[in-house]
Amino acid sequence: MIRLEKISRTYLLGGQPVHALDGITEHVKAGEHVAIMGPSGSGKSTLLNIVGCLDRPDAGSYWLNGREVGTLSDEELTAVRRDLIGFVFQAFHLVPRLTAAENVELPMVFAGISRGERRRRVEAALAAVDLSGRMDHRPDQLSGGERQRVALARATVMGPRVLLADEPTGNLDTASGRQILDLLARMNAEGITLVVVTHDPNVARRADRIVVLVDGRIARRLAGAEVSSTADLFAVANGEPG
């Protein structure tokens, strides 16, 4: 589903080039659940932005769903995001003036989906995150966990193949966080490819595989039993040999 070959991304920071990503090669199969860990500034978010077609690599190639997308125009990348990718953010990014239902409806409004179809899908998506009774509440009338569930419904309402989550539980208490992780796991079980960027070992432990990024390079890969057996994931995530 996701194939990254020698991806590099360099920023200019105060006139100095910063290698946010330096030759990343990684494959994610359809339906996989992958966690990306690493210390601050390791390039996790940059990698997620490139995978999410919000940003383009300076070098290397990126195939998404069998298509080379690293070289597409802005207009084409926009269409890829709309049709294949769902985002979940740490800060939820709900539009404050819109109700839960309207927030979920938002991507479909701009995609030109008919009113009746939108209504049907909004109801289904909110039911899937157990928020049918909160449809007409605005974000400020919802708890943090409920807000992230609305965001999750919005991310999946267009039927994406890939769900990208950047610290999805970072702003939540433990119980709400667990609820979100359960929902993500369920959606992954239903076939969606899930990539989660996190600091939190408890979040990472839910994944099939963990990729640890340090200084824009992949420092370590953990898979299978390693994921659950590695005692000090926190140390691993910070680039220390654990």
Added chain:
Amino acid sequence: MTAADLFTFCLQALSGHRLRTALSLLGMAIGVAAVITLTALGEGARRYVIDQFASIGSNLLIVIPGKTETTGIPGIAAAANDLTLEDAQAIAHQIPEAEQIAPLVIGTETVSHGARRRQVAVVGSTRELLEVRKLALSHGEFLPAEELRRGRPVVVLGVKTARELFPGEEPVGQVVRIGGWRMRVIGILAPKGTQLGADIDQTATIPVATAMRMFDRRSLFRIMIQVRKAAELEPAKTKVLRLLAERHHEEDVTVLTQDAVVSTFSQILGALTLVLGAIAAISLSVAGIGIMNVMLVSVSERTREVGLLRALGVRRRQVLAVFLTESALLSAAGGLLGLAAGWGAVRILVRIFPALPASPPVWAVAAALALSLGVGVLFGWLPARRAARLDPVAALAGR
């Protein structure tokens, strides 16, 4: 996305900031209302003048002493020769088209009866003035038909002057003093109101020869000639000019047809309306800058929203459309509000000054509305483009 969806989204965004939306609406509304009210005033003035000319009678030639190079503004050129009663007589005798001839001398004098005194406009003319200026008598007689040179001491009073000098009395047959002259009142004019800036109801009309002696004038102020039909205006004008050129040995008078005067005034006042409209249009562009300001604030406030939309797969063009539609909605709504306010203001003006037929010209209304919409789109362009060009990653981070 459909237009209805776009409108819904934009209206939700605008109603999220009621005060800010209301204030920018107000700016645009004031601009449009100003255009409508000011052009209505200009147009009202133009129509007022045209109505005034129509009320003084039709098929008129007006002879003015002095020569103007271009037709139009009367009384500017200096007179070389006097325009005399003999000239008027010659016109009457030698020009068959001239049906009615009213020579005119105008001055200001105090009219008194006993202790009551009134300063009025004194009009010296002949019996024909009644027909030429479409006047009517309330009662009594108008000036007698007589030889031009004979100036009898008689006066026809305007209705208001008569009432003020003779409260509760019958003025006809009584004697008034005008300047040092004793004059017998022989008639009262019917109420007519203001005509070309002069209140007919506050006048004293006396024989032209009397007036020339009273004001010590040798020249007439005007000779008004009424022809039988409009087609005779031009031939009569040529003949009058030729006759007076012969008599004065040079061409030193100006002959205006009423049409020329009306169209000159109409042109001047039309230009005035245009200028007023242009001044008001400046306030429209100020309102446009207000809208631009509001939209820029809106874009920077909604940076994260724009980032989100882009992440959700909303195209740059759609983001542009959202912000352009918002500014267009703002300005169009402001324009409609201004239209209503301007219309209301014009109605109030008409109520206060019933004589002024103020109504905004259609072109001004259309231009104000089109301009307000255009201003919204024009000044909305920069903020909308800024929003559309935001980098999604930076925008999501609120940068």
